[in-house]
Structures are given as structure tokens and as C-alpha cells.
Amino acid sequence: MTVEASTIYLLDVPSGEAVEAELRDAIEEKQLIDWQTQWQPALIAVLQQLAQRHVPIADWPQSWHWNWRTKMAQVHGLLAFQGFSVVCADVTQGLMRVDLTKFARVPAEDGKPLVFVDYLEVAPWNRPELGHAPRYRGVGTALVTAAVALSEQEGFKGRIGLHSLPQADAFYRDRCCMTDLGPDSSCQNLRYFEMTPEQARKFLEEESES
Amino acid sequence: MRLERSKQWWLARAKKEGNTAVSAGLLALDPMQDEPSESAVPIAAEDVRIAFGKFINLMRRRRGLSVEQLAEEASLEVSELVVIEDDVHYVPEPRTVYQLAQTFKVSQQRLMQLAGLAQVKDASLHQEAIRFAARSEPVQKLTREENAALEAFVAVLSEQNAK
Numbered sequence: 001m002t003v004e005a006s007t008i009y010l011l012d013v014p015s016g017e018a019v020e021a022e023l024r025d026a027i028e029e030k031q032l033i034d035w036q037t038q039w040q041p042a043l044i045a046v047l048q049q050l051a052q053r054h055v056p057i058a059d060w061p062q063s064w065h066w067n068w069r070t071k072m073a074q075v076h077g078l079l080a081f082q083g084f085s086v087v088c089a090d091v092t093q094g095l096m097r098v099d100l101t102k103f104a105r106v107p108a109e110d111g112k113p114l115v116f117v118d119y120l121e122v123a124p125w126n127r128p129e130l131g132h133a134p135r136y137r138g139v140g141t142a143l144v145t146a147a148v149a150l151s152e153q154e155g156f157k158g159r160i161g162l163h164s165l166p167q168a169d170a171f172y173r174d175r176c177c178m179t180d181l182g183p184d185s186s187c188q189n190l191r192y193f194e195m196t197p198e199q200a201r202k203f204l205e206e207e208s209e210s
Numbered sequence: 211m212r213l214e215r216s217k218q219w220w221l222a223r224a225k226k227e228g229n230t231a232v233s234a235g236l237l238a239l240d241p242m243q244d245e246p247s248e249s250a251v252p253i254a255a256e257d258v259r260i261a262f263g264k265f266i267n268l269m270r271r272r273r274g275l276s277v278e279q280l281a282e283e284a285s286l287e288v289s290e291l292v293v294i295e296d297d298v299h300y301v302p303e304p305r306t307v308y309q310l311a312q313t314f315k316v317s318q319q320r321l322m323q324l325a326g327l328a329q330v331k332d333a334s335l336h337q338e339a340i341r342f343a344a345r346s347e348p349v350q351k352l353t354r355e356e357n358a359a360l361e362a363f364v365a366v367l368s369e370q371n372a373k
Binding site for chain 1: 211212213214215217220221223224225226227228229230231232233234235236237238239240
């Protein structure tokens with residue numbers, strides 16, 4: 001399979017300048033290596049800092065550890081699915097896996113095919129919710145844009161669906177104007193969002209006006 | 211798939227993203243601290259080991275393999291396979307379970323739990339194991355071959371008793 005790479009631009013937050021990046025329509029071995037060797041240590045460091053604010057590590061139970069093994073196994077499974085990645089400065093900045101076998105739940109679109117985003121994550125150093133300014137801004141937006149574009153390409157008219165992580169609810173509801181279908185008990189009560197064809201059109205139109 | 215947009219277009223979108231988090235799907239959740247769940251209850255390993263033996267037995271038979279053939283394919287001892295299928299008290303070696311998981315293309319982790327080598331934390335797996343063990347209990351009459359094998363074995367046992 002040939003991997004297509006599109007040139008995109010991210011905002012380099014420290015300098016305020018635009019930087020060139022690649023949006024690739026695949027997740028390859030290089031992405032998994034970056035995840036393991038760069039994302040994982042960075043996230044551990046951040047999580048430890050956060051935890052330290054409340055409980056000294058010395059007081060943590062001996063059995064304390066993060067379930068990285070499970071997550072690593074799942075991440076290694078990414079190679080088997082259709083995915084997208086954002087690469088900047090030769091480092092993976094964001095990952096997305098999509099599923100084209102799911103159907104819409106919004107009443108007006110019920111049963112119609114959509115692009116289901118079953119995994120979207122940006123590198124820890126780009127995540128403002130971890131308590132520091134992101135290095136690059138726009139990685140998540142680029143991946144959502146790719147999902148909408150893929151949906152159009154597949155004839156799904158821009159329909160996408162996803163389960164948002166709690167800290168990202170506002171992004172999908174307010175920035176992407178997606179329909180919030182509420183907590184999904186089949187997915188740890190994460191809120192399920194969908195973008196209808198009309199919302200997708202608006203999403204892309206807003207972008208082309210900018 | 212190729213996206214064609216201008217530099218200004220992407221930059222405007224990046225600025226609009228602001229300081230909001232963007233992530234989706236369970237896989238994107240940060241790893242959680244491993245703690246015994248409140249709902250996790252100790253599950254008797256023997257319960258699920260019944261299912262383990264039956265599972266191996268049925269998987270072997272579904273593939274039309276004799277114990278000897280499965281032992282050869284999975285690089286295991288025949289004697290160990292016989293014990294696995296017949297003795298719920300037997301706890302196999304991790305390597306044995308690994309070889310069986312590879313041979314039958316099932317989750318090594320789950321098979322480890324069934325075999326009693328890992329704690330079953332998932333109550334649904336426990337329930338499924340018991341249900342499987344119950345449902346897979348054969349109710350049909352013995353085949354001619356089974357009858358013949360049984361009679362032959364009974365005969366051997368009788369001889370031993372006689373001595």
C-alpha cells in the first residue's frame with residue numbers, strides 16, 4: 001500500500017510561527033517506535049509530576065505501576081487498521097485510527113455509514129490539558145479534518161462519529177459543532193459525538209473561509 | 211488520501227484549536243493506576259480450569275486431531291495434554307499454555323487465566339467459562355468407537371482389579 005503524505009502546517013507555540021508538517025494516511029512502524037520511545041516516557045514524566053502534587057511517590061503502595069503493557073499491546077495493534085498520523089520535525093505528533101464499518105446514530109442519519117474515529121491521540125507535549133503549553137497546536141484538528149475528508153471521499157458525506165475523552169468534550173461540541181448524543185454506557189460512559197453532513201459542510205466551509 | 215489546503219488555512223485552524231484537548235476513544239485514555247477493583251472478587255481457579263480442559267479437548271477434536279497429533283503440532287508432551295484435558299487440578303506450565311494459544315490462535319492472556327496461571331479479574335470471563343463448561347458437556351450417546359475404547363479400557367481395569 002502506498003502511503004500518501006499531505007503537507008500541512010501547525011502552529012509552533014513557543015515561536016508563534018507556522019511549521020511544515022506531514023499528514024500521512026497510515027500508521028507505520030516508525031509511529032509505534034515514536035510512541036514507545038518518546039510519547040510513553042513523556043507521559044510518564046507528566047503523570048508523575050501531577051501525582052506528586054498530591055501524594056509523594058515514596059508514599060505510594062509498592063504495587064504501584066501503570067498498565068502500560070495493556071496499552072502497548074493495543075497500540076501495536078494499530079498497524080492492522082486504517083490510520084492517520086501527523087509527523088513534524090521527524091517525530092510523530094498525533095495518531096488516529098478509523099473504522100469504516102460503523103453506522104450513524106443521529107436520528108436523521110440513523111443507519112447510514114460513517115467514518116468512526118475509534119482512536120485519536122496527540123503527543124503528550126502537545127496536550128494542554130497536561131498542564132503546560134503545547135509545543136505544536138493544530139495536530140488534533142488536522143486529524144479530525146482528515147476523518148471528515150475521508151468520509152467525503154468514501155461517499156459518507158462527511159459523517160463521522162467518535163467517543164470523546166472527557167477533557168475533549170468541549171472541542172467536539174463547541175469547536176467542531178458535532179452533535180452530542182450523551183454518555184455511552186457501552187464505552188465507559190464516554191460521550192458519543194457525531195458530525196452530520198450539514199455539520200461537516202459547515203466545518204469545512206468555516207475552514208475555507210479562514 | 212491527499213489534502214490540499216493553503217498554509218494560512220491550516221494556521222487559522224491551528225489557532226482556532228486554542229488550548230482545548232483533542233482525543234477520542236478508549237485507547238487514548240491515559241494508563242490508569244492498577245488497583246484491585248472493588249468489584250473484583252476472588253474467583254475459584256478450579257471453576258475456570260474445568261473450562262480450560264474442555265476447551266482444549268473440543269478445539270482439538272474440532273480440528274480432527276488426536277492428542278498425539280496436537281502434541282506434535284504444538285510441540286508438547288502427549289502425557290501433559292492428556293492430563294490437561296482430564297484433570298481440572300492440573301496447572302500447566304506457562305510455555306504449554308503459550309504453545310496452545312499459538313496453535314489455536316486465541317488470546318494467550320485469557321488462556322493463562324483459564325489455565326489458572328493468572329488471576330481472573332474479569333467476572334464476565336468467569337461466567338462465560340462456567341457457561342461454556344456446562345454447555346460443552348456432551349449429552350449424546352457414545353459413538354461405536356468410544357464404546358469400543360471404553361469397553362477395552364474397562365476390560366483392562368477389570369484385569370488389574372483381578373490381580
